Amino acid sequence: MVRPRYIFAEAWSIARSSPRQTLAAITLVALALYVPGLLALLARNLGRLAASDAGDPPAVTVTLLPDADRRALAERVAKDPRVRLVRIVGSEAALDRFRRAYPDLGAALAELREAPFPPSLEISLRASAPRGTAQEIAGATRLWPGVESVEATEEFSRRFRDAVGLVRNAGLFIGAVLTAAAVLSVASAVRLALDLHRDEVGIMRLMGATEGAIRAPFWLYATVEGLIGGSIALGLLYGTYRLALWWLTRDPHPVLSVFWVGFLGLPAALLLPAFGAAAGLTGSLLSLGGGKSRRLTRIA
Amino acid sequence: MIQLYGVSKKYGPFRDALLDISFQVAAGEFIFLTGPSGAGKSTLLRLLFLEEAPTEGQILVNGRNIGVLPHSQIPHLRRTMGVVFQDFRLIARKTVFENISFVQNVLGLARAEQKRRAYHVLKRVGLHHQMNAHPDELSGGEQQRVAIARAIVNEPTLLLADEPTGNLDPVLAEEIMRLFVEINIRGTTVVVATHDLEMIRRMGKRTLTLERGRLHDPDRMRAESAPIVREAPFLPLS
Numbered sequence: 452m453v454r455p456r457y458i459f460a461e462a463w464s465i466a467r468s469s470p471r472q473t474l475a476a477i478t479l480v481a482l483a484l485y486v487p488g489l490l491a492l493l494a495r496n497l498g499r500l501a502a503s504d505a506g507d508p509p510a511v512t513v514t515l516l517p518d519a520d521r522r523a524l525a526e527r528v529a530k531d532p533r534v535r536l537v538r539i540v541g542s543e544a545a546l547d548r549f550r551r552a553y554p555d556l557g558a559a560l561a562e563l564r565e566a567p568f569p570p571s572l573e574i575s576l577r578a579s580a581p582r583g584t585a586q587e588i589a590g591a592t593r594l595w596p597g598v599e600s601v602e603a604t605e606e607f608s609r610r611f612r613d614a615v616g617l618v619r620n621a622g623l624f625i626g627a628v629l630t631a632a633a634v635l636s637v638a639s640a641v642r643l644a645l646d647l648h649r650d651e652v653g654i655m656r657l658m659g660a661t662e663g664a665i666r667a668p669f670w671l672y673a674t675v676e677g678l679i680g681g682s683i684a685l686g687l688l689y690g691t692y693r694l695a696l697w698w699l700t701r702d703p704h705p706v707l708s709v710f711w712v713g714f715l716g717l718p719a720a721l722l723l724p725a726f727g728a729a730a731g732l733t734g735s736l737l738s739l740g741g742g743k744s745r746r747l748t749r750i751a
Numbered sequence: 752m753i754q755l756y757g758v759s760k761k762y763g764p765f766r767d768a769l770l771d772i773s774f775q776v777a778a779g780e781f782i783f784l785t786g787p788s789g790a791g792k793s794t795l796l797r798l799l800f801l802e803e804a805p806t807e808g809q810i811l812v813n814g815r816n817i818g819v820l821p822h823s824q825i826p827h828l829r830r831t832m833g834v835v836f837q838d839f840r841l842i843a844r845k846t847v848f849e850n851i852s853f854v855q856n857v858l859g860l861a862r863a864e865q866k867r868r869a870y871h872v873l874k875r876v877g878l879h880h881q882m883n884a885h886p887d888e889l890s891g892g893e894q895q896r897v898a899i900a901r902a903i904v905n906e907p908t909l910l911l912a913d914e915p916t917g918n919l920d921p922v923l924a925e926e927i928m929r930l931f932v933e934i935n936i937r938g939t940t941v942v943v944a945t946h947d948l949e950m951i952r953r954m955g956k957r958t959l960t961l962e963r964g965r966l967h968d969p970d971r972m973r974a975e976s977a978p979i980v981r982e983a984p985f986l987p988l989s
Contacts, residue, residue, distance in 0.1 A: 454856065454857060454859035457856050457857050464844065468844065650840075650842075651842045653840075654840045654841075654842055655842075655853065656826070656829075657829065657836075657840070658829065658830075658853055658854050658901075659826045659827070659829035659830035659832075659854050660826060660853070660854065660857055661826045661857075662823075662826075664857045
């Protein structure tokens, strides 16, 4: 059984003996995890937008006459099994939404004595609804009494969801590529560290050190390297998020201000250091081999 | 303790470092291995502590055929040996204490006990005041003595030393040899490779001589160099 204190001390010694390589590997891991982390953050917020009022554009928007019976019309629409949700948006709610989206126009809006937006029904469809359903419902409701106009926006909604999916998939792909790059960079750092300690490793082996005692410090060194890289990526990502939030608060944007509202959840955030550590360990295993591998024994 | 049967070591097809070496060393014995430079002394020691494998033949250490020893068992066998290398092989970034206590540290021996043992062996080689020095702060002779201290700190059953007094002045060399004898008296088998014939003569221990990779056996050599007397076959004329 190898003493843990020995492993930690040796790993620290390895890191100190090649500070540049260690720093380079940590930087590469951090960058490799930051980019997919950023895409994950974008996808998360876009996904939130897609699921929210603003981001889940209704498939059909029915603009009503001021004196129309909104509830009765909403209940009539809701009877259709293809409809998932019917949202009644009153004039005040529409005005409030507009104010949030365009805060710069606050002064002009404040002078309005009455709400300029008519009431409406926003109809969202079930995912299982066949293509063309929105047009069909729009055609039917257009003829109902109390309805001023109808607009089908199903295609936009679908495209928006596709865009969110694309960002998410791009994040996964770029993340996989960059993680592979991180693994290789850690493997290179470990190989360099090993080259620096080649003579020592030979001496240790001749003194009776087991393969575990020789490799364990390198495994630990690489794992901690990855863990630090992942933690830095997480810190950078949070910094980016806060910076963007500060910027959007100071200078609101009609679209970005709406969707840039949340950071990654704790489990997702902790995945970054975990991935870093896993990348480090994988890199060291690639470089040194496992406990029974004889790759390292060639240097004795 | 050590048995060699027909051991040969070749480097490439044309260079024979050792040829058909066979000998035995009993447990608790003290032997010298001598011969001119390039005779194969260091190679033979390297085979004994498994730094290299023989091309032919078998080597038994403590009754175990080290040629077929599982890879995982090699560290355990090495821990029963103490080795003094000709080039010291000290770890430059570690202090004298850390170099000596390396295996004990790996195995988790209490630090106080490590220090006690290190101090004890360093005192025996006269370097107890240099525990915290790094090898590059020491002279060649001091490094040699640290290497010796490292070899004996675990009280090995077999001590292999390759030119252990090569960098020491005669007085210190004598002291180190006395230390080896002391260790030997405690039961450790000692094999010392040296070309210092004067020291070998003074010590009066069994000596194996290597010449061009072959073990020089005085009895066999005498027999081979004796005049060959053969009777001529009688051939009748008719």
